[in-house]
Amino acid sequence: MTASRTAERYDVGVVGAGLAGLTAARELIDAGLEVVVLEARDRVGGRTAAGSLSTGDTIDRGAEWIGADHDRVLELVEEFDLELCEQHGAGVDRVAVAGGLFDHEDRFGALPEESTAELRAALERIESLRRDVPLESPDEAPDAERWGGTTLESWKRETMATGAAREAFDAFVRAEFTVEPSAISLLYFLAAVDAGGGLEIPGESTSATQEYRLAGSTQQLSDGLADDLGDAIRLSEPVRRLERRDDGVTLETDDGAYAVSDAIVAVPPPLIDRIDHEPPLPARRQGLVQRMPMGAVIKCFAAYEEPFWREDGYSGSVLATDGIVTEIADGTLPDGDRGLLVGFVAGADALEWSDRPAAERQKRVLEEFGRYLGPQAADPLAYDDEVWSKTRWSAGGYNAAMTPGTLTTCGDVLREPVGRVRWAGSETALEWRGFMEGAIRSGERVASEILEDRSARGS
Amino acid sequence: MTASRTAERYDVGVVGAGLAGLTAARELIDAGLEVVVLEARDRVGGRTAAGSLSTGDTIDRGAEWIGADHDRVLELVEEFDLELCEQHGAGVDRVAVAGGLFDHEDRFGALPEESTAELRAALERIESLRRDVPLESPDEAPDAERWGGTTLESWKRETMATGAAREAFDAFVRAEFTVEPSAISLLYFLAAVDAGGGLEIPGESTSATQEYRLAGSTQQLSDGLADDLGDAIRLSEPVRRLERRDDGVTLETDDGAYAVSDAIVAVPPPLIDRIDHEPPLPARRQGLVQRMPMGAVIKCFAAYEEPFWREDGYSGSVLATDGIVTEIADGTLPDGDRGLLVGFVAGADALEWSDRPAAERQKRVLEEFGRYLGPQAADPLAYDDEVWSKTRWSAGGYNAAMTPGTLTTCGDVLREPVGRVRWAGSETALEWRGFMEGAIRSGERVASEILEDRSARGS
Missing domain, CATH: 1.10.405.10 (Guanine Nucleotide Dissociation Inhibitor, domain 1)
Structure with a gap:
């Protein structure tokens, strides 16, 4: 291939337009660099994903909750003038395990x-x-x-x-x-x-990571960042090949090649291996990618005339092993009369139920909603779910987790640059890993690393 | 993409020209089908790989030993008129663990x-x-x-x-x-x-899986199969995209597209995810691919004027944890005077040492050879090693292994077809998994499944 001859030139190429990649790109552009962001999907936002039900209600198909200490997220909320809503917490939690149904105002005290x-x-x-x-x-x-x-x-x-x-x-x-x-x-x-x-370990059902949500969707955070980046973002351009040289990196997509001085890969870890790396990645980096599969989750949404469970004294929070739904949360937005329940099928059940027909899944999930929160819960105005294991450019959710034996053998390369390639994404965060906050902070980290490195080498 | 419009048409497309893919292709061609085999490397053979040292001695960079019950391999040896050699077993084994060096004629009895x-x-x-x-x-x-x-x-x-x-x-x-x-x-x-x-659990150092080797290399088995297939094999054509339809599969490479009625994917499990699958793979199949990393191994070769260790009463077999070399075996061919030791660095040490400079690795490995088999072992005529974690189209070796928690959640889809796509390779073998024999048998299995299925659907 002689793609580099005709490649477009940039200072930095970013692979992936989730919160991590978008944050890094904005920081670098603010510092005066020429940046291109290559995104496989036809939208920005990665694991932040807006959706809506047939009732018109907006839902978060992906990342949803925001903690009180998630400074970066809260700054963006303010910057983009988004509406922050407090998570409803009052009422009794239910825990459905070992064949019993236990109620308590703190789910960890219910058994x-x-x-x-x-x-x-x-x-x-x-x-x-x-x-x-x-x-x-x-x-x-x-x-x-x-x-x-x-x-x-x-x-x-x-x-x-x-x-x-x-x-x-x-x-x-x-x-x-x-x-x-x-x-x-x-x-x-x-x-x-x-x-x-x-x-x-709380005395209340809303923990410090789940205090707020956004009216609308958290994808607005990504959209806000993307608005600032304009045509630096190329959608529907999955990076197929990444060629490392001592003095730079060439990123190839189906539509073109991009010769950059520094690259940031900000995609879920298992997807790193979908890129054809030349030369091959270092053995431990390659080993880590192979040993850090995505979790599995199906996020389920059901809308009701009103949050009826509150009248029955329930918080809407359920933790369960007696079916396939692991957790239910009250997803009602404060300014609407409508009630919304958000359920999660996670782990092995999510892998298994991801491949079942949507109607069968809906029937089973709503049956369980009904079992835990009363017959009304089984009969919503609208239902939908998001199967993260089947989404092409996530291949699972929420996050990747290292398999046993991996942390001590490959774990230390998680954030280690490979030549001019750096790694971002929530999985690489030192603080608030697995949250939007972690994704943003990881983007800040790689951006400042690149600026320092460029300064050190005099570019 | 409208690649299927201009695609070449075949009955069966095979991804990967290792022993599994080649075996399947030959069986299907023998049954009268039109078959294309798409291989990413510029050679056939996959994890069978011939090499030679600077002394001219032939080595097996990959799969080497053959068991007495490996019927299919032995049939090919006969068919292709290859020279089978008995593995040297006489002498005392050494076990170097916990700071001690223990000798015994059975390594499991040495401690x-x-x-x-x-x-x-x-x-x-x-x-x-x-x-x-x-x-x-x-x-x-x-x-x-x-x-x-x-x-x-x-x-x-x-x-x-x-x-x-x-x-x-x-x-x-x-x-x-x-x-x-x-x-x-x-x-x-x-x-x-x-x-x-x-x-x-043996009373002797050669187990039933390691009785024979080939003069030359086991890649001759793959080459022999490939000779029969002729121009059905396309080298240097990695499959980038695999599109499943109800009535067939389209395989796309950088050079073209192949529309086939049935496809066989016969590559190491982690490489399945390097192909862009449309529609995405079922969640549990995708989950399995993410949860079945390759092992890690560096195979090391040292040639000497003669197998001097035999004179000292040693078998050449060493099992060790006191350094990075896990195992040493006598790799001397019976018809040569020359002595050959084959060493293995495996697991975490292999991941770590794969990224070290070759000279540093050679120094360390030979130092350990010397420690276990005397100063002569540290000073060979020639040395080389094969770093399987860095080979682009293997991404590890010998085999992929499921991570904890995987077998009970995704393990049952290992051999389950996805539409018209079937899975082969030694990892999928029911018998002699992890051996060349298993790869061949897996190829036979998918070939007969396809013939049965075609017959059932009247093609």
């Missing part, structure tokens, strides 16, 4: 006494252990080899004896990380909890 | 008494447990959920207490499966041992 004690002790143990895991180098934790070679499933079985506590823990892990406890190590879980700001 | 007893008990336990794992559906084993969520590392720590036994087990797992015990589940290990024909 029978012995199970609640076990579960709380386990969560406190996690909080204590994670403090021994260095944020930037979790592979250097005191017992890293052993914790990295032990699945969270094994740890759960050792730590908790009652079925109810174990199942509530399963539901929690699935809901928060969209993986089975068997698929990640204790060490990765500790590191992920740490980078996500801690467990915040 | 101090307590450790030998522990190790033997553990291996016998594996042999006993694996009999409860159904060959075709290991996810239906009695304790599948628990075994699938327990790493082999955790099981090892529970089962063996002495450092020497644990380290010998580590070395064995790395040498046989090129992964760390922390990276696979007990269930997957049992299933893999089962599909590989059992552990054959």
